Amino acid sequence: MELDERKKKILQAVIRNYLETGEPVGSRTISKFTDLNLSSATIRNEMADLEEMGYILQPHTSAGRIPSDKGYRLYVDTMMEEKAREVVEMKEMLVERQDKMELLLKQVAKVLAQNTQYATLVSAPQTERNKLKFIQLSRVDVHQILAVIVIEGNVIKNNILQVNEEMSDETLLKLNILLNTTLGGLCIDEINLGMITVMKEQAGIHSDIVSEVIDAVAEAIRAEEALEIYTSGTNNIFRYPELADQEKASELINTFEEKQQLEELLQETFNNGDSTGIQVYIGEETPVQSMRDCSVVTATYELGGGMKGSIGIVGPKRMDYDRVIGTLRTIQTQLDELYKDEFHPGEKKT
Amino acid sequence: MELDERKKKILQAVIRNYLETGEPVGSRTISKFTDLNLSSATIRNEMADLEEMGYILQPHTSAGRIPSDKGYRLYVDTMMEEKAREVVEMKEMLVERQDKMELLLKQVAKVLAQNTQYATLVSAPQTERNKLKFIQLSRVDVHQILAVIVIEGNVIKNNILQVNEEMSDETLLKLNILLNTTLGGLCIDEINLGMITVMKEQAGIHSDIVSEVIDAVAEAIRAEEALEIYTSGTNNIFRYPELADQEKASELINTFEEKQQLEELLQETFNNGDSTGIQVYIGEETPVQSMRDCSVVTATYELGGGMKGSIGIVGPKRMDYDRVIGTLRTIQTQLDELYKDEFHPGEKKT
């Protein structure tokens, strides 16, 4: 059987209608809804075909039809009209000079959640590859040395190290130079045992400190590679009866609280991302188990300097795809402009 | 009317039974449950008295009785037998050397949630008063200066500052000395405009940097004063039908995601804390609106060095108070021991 123009129109009408109401759509409704001027009987025949082809399904005999995952997929791929959504409020809020990355991202999540009425997640940007930029040791008091580690992208980590032997300012200076000349510009895989041994030899009595610093560096880079994720509007799932039953809601809320799985989800976004950076997972397509009754739309954003992060929106399968995707695109450009205008990645703090 | 010994016993039996089953308790049940050897009719008379006195109530005529907030309060204050709960799993998990505060606290929240089957929250410890301990400026590259700010309790904040004029190493050193001698050991309220003016004068051409550093210091201290809160087991609320309906659950989940109100809740713990550091809020007693159908048990913990934080457990009013309080006490001592044995506050990172 072929999916002719008329069938497409009917499918589209079914989906549009279902997105709005959340109720199964009957043939009579379609007959009035479209400009096809067909009787409900004809629509019924066509709908029977569409069902056979797997685009729609019936919750039970004598109910209307609802879109299947396959139907949604076709809709998203070929029928959607992206709505250029204004995110006025967002613009205003962002403009209040936000120079702290964390606050900015939390706010993005919040505004998106309020705007779309779905649950949102935003990951902090990551640099492409984490190179060590700079190390500085300085004394805090007699037995404590502060190690500051700056990673490419100006992400900064601190560690306080305990020392037993006292250390002169001069030794500290030497150690600083030694560490920076040896390790500066390297990424974690490039630091090998050979270097460490050489440095330890040169450090002599203070070789312990070298080990501790190396550990701290490794940990700092690793920590930066673990995504930080901010969520908002988790409770929006209660707006959609198909997600609000206890078992499903509980699983979803757990996923949003634990964040582990969200990380995997957003990680996938990077790997499979197309040119626009927007992706849609419908129902079973999602990599996260607890979201198999949801749709997830993800977008990547860039803040310049190779700093990329991603944004996700989680809602029911009858999500307003047009609007969500439009909104995400707006946010993408807004974040882009924000960077151009006034955001300096160097201001990132940890 | 007086609350004699027999009435107390009956009240206790009602509460115990209700805690277990969650169902209204009838007179026949009590008559068998207790060792009073009274008929159900007698119990009924006593229960009518208890209801008149406000300790129990009837959901509707011809239902059994459930405890009122006042009843729970009496129970918690005078009838409870704290159960020395073993938190074996906890012990094991904590012992895997956790030198990162954040992970430790997240784990505490998680273990507690698993152990009690309620929702938990843990705040990061705060120092009593945030004094500035140490400032260090160092050059990252030509136009970027890294400012490291160490606050009492070894909490570290970083800022990267943009500079237009180049700056010699010597100038940087001078600035460092100037900043540390002027500001070291002061807390935020003690830094006044006079000092700032004097420093700016001394800094001459680089007075801009001084302003920026001061701003950074103020922000760092302010940021540290905002509590960081970790939550776990929010979805446990679905285990208790009296909290699991959509409206209540949604509100609660929102409270746990936003964290703002949790902060206020834990803040109260500090202010009203008694000697044991454990407090119980029953129903309407809680300062958080969305928890008016819950009970909240909070505890403060101390990690030495004046670093105090708090822990909260949120569940239904028919919470197993005995066990929760026992568990919290165990955690208190365990955290205490942890500090003694191997936890060094200096290892806190940001």
Next chain:
DNA sequence: GTTAGCACTCTTCCGGGATGAGTGCTAATA
């Protein structure tokens, strides 16, 4: 003071009838 007994209340559960939305099929129509 305690208890047995009984009438009464109120919730919960279940089955059945009415309602209505929507279908599939058939036969008539353009």
Next chain:
DNA sequence: TATTAGCACTCATCCCGGAAGAGTGCTAAC
């Protein structure tokens, strides 16, 4: 041949009423 009107049928939902059962309050007897 495609479309449509008409009709019988299905199924979920709603509402009602009766039965069951838990538990009470009251009274009268112990």
